[in-house]
Amino acid sequence: MTLLIQLLLIGLVSAYKPLSDSFLRAVPSPGDDFDIENGKLLAPILIPRVPSTPGQTKVQEHFVNFFQSELPKWQIEWHNSTSKTPISGNKEVPFGNLIFKREPPWTKSGQANMLTMVAHYDSKYAPEGFIGATDSAAPCAMLMHVARSIDKYVTQMHDEMEALDEGGTVEMDMGVQILLLDGEEAFVKWTSTDSLYGSRALAETWQNTTNPPLSHYPDPLSQISIFLLLDLLGSANPTVPSYFQTTHWAYKNMAKIEERMRTLSLLESNPPSPFLPHIGNHTEQWPIEDDHLPFMRRGVSILHVIPSPFPEVWHKIEDDGAHLDMPTVRDWAKIVTAFALEWLDMMEVWPQEDTA
DSSP states (O other), X not given: OOHHHHHHHHHHHHHOOOOOHHHHHHSOOOXXXXXXXXXXXXXXXXXXXXXXXXXXXXHHHHHHXXXXXXXXXXXXXXXXXXXXXXXXXXXXXXXXXXXXXXXXXXXXXXXXXXXXXXXXXXXXXXXXXXXXXXXXXXXXXXXXXHHHHHHHHHHHHHHHXXXXXXXXXXXXXXXXXXXXESOOXXXXXXXXXXXXXXXXXXXXXXXXXXXXXXXXXXXXXXXXXXXXXXXXXXXXXXXXXXXXXXXHHHHHHHHHHHHHHHHTTOOOOOOSSOSSOOOSSOXXXXXXXXXXXXXXXXXXXXXXXXOSXXXXXXXXXXXXXXXXXXXXXXXXXXXXXXXXXXXXXXXXXXXXXXXX
């Protein structure tokens, strides 16, 4: 890890301001937008979306249309790559990562540190008809909800900072990006080459991309303040441990959000134990192979939100909309939204008379 990133993380830890109770109460639920039949955000993703198939094209269009119509200030980028797969022989299969980005308007390329929230949107090649509701249609819908929920606060913060001429420092120039990654699933059997097609290509590209001269950060990888990866979320009673000592402080912040939201009766589910139970000291966890690996190997800080054990429906045809526990899905959306708001220091734009 570079000295600059270490200093940035120290700054984030020291400057982190928890949301007030009233701000937590203002965090919206996705409500009917997560209805599995007609919900605006989730329902269009609950179809098979194997790379390079019509179903995947429909889901890609759903993501792009959402950001273009509802969040026009977010920049949309494609990262395209190709790779041979065990089922394609010598034919190159295309993979398309989608990057949705919101940076402070005064920053130039390479200046902002980026809260990076991630899910994969492809579904498994087999069994035929596999939807992958937890894996990872629901996490994708959660991130759409997060983007929509934080957008007005991001705009307000940018406007206020511009008016006060407060931009231009490494710590304050915070951006946010959502990565919807392609090709996470293996086509035949999980190996180092038959998996993570999109994330491997993107991490390599960003490592080899040099930011303009005088940028705060040498490359796009070093701009990632934390890589928050959501996967296998949506079944009832999940247990998500803290996987990495280096980001255990961030895990504890998310766990505290869940604890406070439950105390305030802001969550719908009633699990026997918290989703994020390790609010004390970090205990060593066996790392799980997922889209974070190509980034972690290049020094990026990872917060992996994935249950252990995996949901019972994992990689089964039953991983569909009907098997989602909707209170749990909506609760995850609220928890992650609150975490993003805290990370981006949005108490700065909340009314100061609030002392809750």
